[in-house]
Amino acid sequence: MDRQTPLYEYHADRGASFTGFGGWEMPVEFDSIQAEHQHVRETVGKFDVSHMGQIEVTGPDAATLLQRLTTNDVAALDPGEAQYAAITDEEGIMLEDTVVYRLPDGETYLFVPNAGNDTAMADRCQWVRSEFDLDAEVETTTTDWAMIAVQGPRAPAQFEAATGEEYTLDRFEIERATIASVECLVAATGYTGEDGFELLAPWAEASTVWRAFDVPPCGLGARDTLRLEMGLLLSGQDFDPDEQPRTPYEAGIGFVVDLDTAFIGRDALQAAREAGVEETLCGVELLDRGVLRHGHTVTAPDGEEIGHVTSGTMSPTLGVSIGLAYVASEYAEPDETVRVVVRDEPKNARIRATPFLNR
């Protein structure tokens, strides 16, 4: 039985269709994925992302614990700052991607595992704590916090309307804010490429905060097309420790790996970086008619198999099909001509730099 967010009844009353995702029953579409996508690109929309996990780490060694756990430099975070990071195993294989927040109090670190991964990541934190004998407390707060993303060029104006305060957050900053008398955390992060913020609201107050933003609700369908246009990774699909074991370098997020920090997987990743990658995740644009989908084979023009698609869709903004694919590195250059086999038929495609849109 999938879990429900505190906004489930609101979505059902609003006519959402639902899908199972990471153990949660989530709205995939309200009226139209394309219309929802367009709201976010052109104006603003809101998403219920309460399925995302939350893990809070406190205590004298909280920063050290997260430094061991994640690939980025946690020590560089001032209070009220956040950073994108990977969590890797000893072999440098990505277990998770996440955002690590240092809360405004400076004492608490909070990170956001993907849906359904919070238990595994909390267990991993506990393991790191005992392995390195750290003085820290780890608490899973997934169902303490509802998470609402307000995204789009008009999101800052929505914040100002809801709080009466000026919106001063820069990207990857987090502060406290009061929305409709509810104390929230608001972070200038997101998964769409647009301006906007993500709110952490107390689980029981979620509907009050949700209703404070009179903007179109958007589902996971639009969330997926928006993130794909930006070339952002989807955990469990573009990387997965079992189905798609990849290093951050292969997955195209080497920029979150700081080899000067002491994280689990560091030595393996240093070796991987020196050796170079055989396959790289890159953008693909289909030139023929059709739609790229997870699992499609990528070939060279002569038919030799050189990779496969991990995510694909029809881009609502561009009107062409786009995707992400792991491709042999010698082909992973923008404008390289490749083919993608769709229902046994090779179709013309080209490699694209990501993001597909300039933002």
Next chain:
Amino acid sequence: MSFDIPAEFRYLDSHEWIDVTGDTARVGISDVAQDELGDVVFVELPAEGDQFDAGAEFAVVESIKAVSDVYTPVTGEVTAVNEALLDRPELINEEPYGDGWLVELELTDTDELDELLSPEAYAEKVES
């Protein structure tokens, strides 16, 4: 949610409709099917002259979130395809029983029509 199910057509469990005039027929997907799929973004159609047995896959309709095979309700030869869909696949959402039709077929065996669902039987399937 109530769906449009025209009384003059017949249907398959898999949500195709067929509109028969003499020994030719138009085929498409139902209002239920288009609603389930959401925004249709791509359609793959057969060529004129292709032959299909009843129940065979003859087209593919893709929305952003799903890929759906379409099955022919009857045996026959394709005599026309709706080329307007190549540029405007959204016609399937807008008018599933009108401008969103997929193909026209020349029927081989009109007895096969007796195997198809009546509008009432299809409506019952949809409700259950």
